[in-house]
Amino acid sequence: MAASAASAAQLASRLGDVLRRPLLSDAVLAQRVAPLGAVLGHSVEQLMERLRRARGVENAHDQTHQRTAPVLSHISAAQMKHLLDTTDVRETAALFAYADAVSAAYFDNRIFFRGIVEFSNVCQKNCGYCGIRRATKLHRYTMPKHEILDCARFCMERGYGTIMLQSGELNTPQRIDWLVDLIGEIKQTTKQMDTKHPEAPKGLCVALSVGELDELDYRRLFEAGASRYLLRIETSNPTLYAQLHPPDHLWQRRVECLRALKRVGFQLGTGVMIGLPGQTTDDLVSDLHFFRDIDADMIGMGPYVYQEGTPVGDAHKKLRERAGQTEQDKMEQNARMVDLTTRMYALARLFLGAVNIPATTALQALDPVGRETALQRGANILMPIVTPTQFRKEYQLYEDKPCIDEGAAECSACLAGRVKWAGKELALGEWGDPPHFHQASQVCETG
Structure with a gap:
């Protein structure tokens, strides 16, 4: 399926990054999300409590509301912008891990x-x-x-x-x-x-x-x-x-x-x-x-x-040609695009709650495992093409x-x-x- 985007060898190499990665235990997740809490001004326990609500573990008499409510509905525009722009790998890893856990809570780790x-x-x-x-x-x-x-x-x-x-x-x-x-x-x-x-x-x-x-x-x-x-x-x-x-x-x-x-x-x-x-990043926040x-x-x-x-x-x-973009430059740009797109997926999952978020086909045009990556960063939908060849x-x-x-x-x-x-x-x-x-x-x- 990725033949137009990468060779079989490239695909096999990239799959090693995503292959059957299990959901993190709560103990490990709590450690992983600490940098996100620091950005948001929340304690780790506050983030984990919101995750438990999304699972329906707490407030059992109002589980429907708790399972659909966004876990970060009050995140500020400045905090969103920071998370879209940051080069701190610990912060981005925390964002992706938390979005994955919340998506799994909303949809029982299922993909439609x-x-x-x-x-x-x-x-x-x-x-x-x-x-x-x-x-x-x-x-x-x-x-x-x-x-x-x-x-x-x-x-x-x-x-x-x-x-x-x-x-x-x-x-x-x-x-x-x-x-x-x-x-x-x-x-x-x-x-x-x-x-x-x-x-x-x-x-x-x-x-x-x-x-x-x-x-x-x-x-x-x-x-x-x-x-x-x-x-x-x-x-x-x-x-x-x-x-x-x-x-x-x-x-x-x-x-x-x-x-x-x-x-x-x-x-x-x-x-x-x-x-x-x-x-601009401000556009994405908007x-x-x-x-x-x-x-x-x-x-x-x-x-x-x-x-x-x-x-x-x-x-x-024309802009790319004037800049003298090489094949290596293109690969690096594609990686940045996948990263930015999946940051938006993660923020949408945390800010908007139990909405459907497809891992779009265009991601695979940039990375042979772009869609798998998206499924681990907040997406819960795949859209196979059924159009006759x-x-x-x-x-x-x-x-x-x-x-x-x-x-x-x-x-x-x-x-x-x-x-x-x-x-x-x-x-x-x-x-x-x-x-x-x-x-x-x-x-x-x-x-």
Whole structure:
């Protein structure tokens, strides 16, 4: 699976760093997190008490709330910035260890799969960094429904729990009607296959990532049976957003769509690119606050990997060439990007609580074990690609995208192995809803 990112020898070497690393005992963890406590002004016992609450060990009469509450909800912006910038290896090791322990507490050390079907690369948007932007000359496709239904059957048979339908943005009435029908067919087909819940079959959870739409269209998709929606803000900085997009792509419009999705009732996913040209640490801290304020249930963050032939990617490439970047420089830069991205994962886990955090595929484009590393630093979701092989090369959002030459079965087996390598357990046949979503719903109902 990592063939496009590294040789088999490189992969074997890197796996030694993550192979089946067990969770730390509380005694060892307490020693490990001491530097984090020093940064935050907390005692080790305070940090460990919050971990016990996340496990539901204390306050047994209010376990649901305790298991979803963020353990570091009051961390300051200055403390976040310090943890993103620090070169103290003891502090970063403490951050990662604590995030791993908290994630294991929220999700019982389990990892959930989301099968991604990239069903169309037709896109009316022209985002400056994206490989399927409108101006890019490539073969455009839309998968026929019967092939998408085959993918849904595969996900159901493999116990993925969720199918993610992803495409470029096309907000025509015909596309919305088509999606409504498709969602209904997926739900009907997979409910008939649901032997785990014979009395009340659930089938697959349907998640969507199809761009900015009107609220009425979102409602139609929700009522058709979709439960989750991913719409990445890409950056919480409106000025930086404007630099990455054409003038008719408005940051405020994206925010309004996110709010509409919450009103409709979707489990809301959003996220950002990390390491963008012009992005600052202050921007990343603001991103974390944006996720909290928009009340996101899933946080999809990945490193910025440039795509040649796009305005942002070509400008980035020219800067690298002018700087005389060597292959060694590139490897070191990739390592820094993985490190920064996973610091954001760890902070999101501690600051936002029991939200879902995928270990994004883009990490593997930079490091053959990038996703395993993320699973040990706060992430709890993997998203195997289910798109039929013949379409994958036409859905490259960024350079060196992994897995474009492999089939769904190969990706499934490979990722299952990676979960074990990371010392985690694979949760099969479950939707894997984030506890944060259900706790927020209960607060709304009782508040």
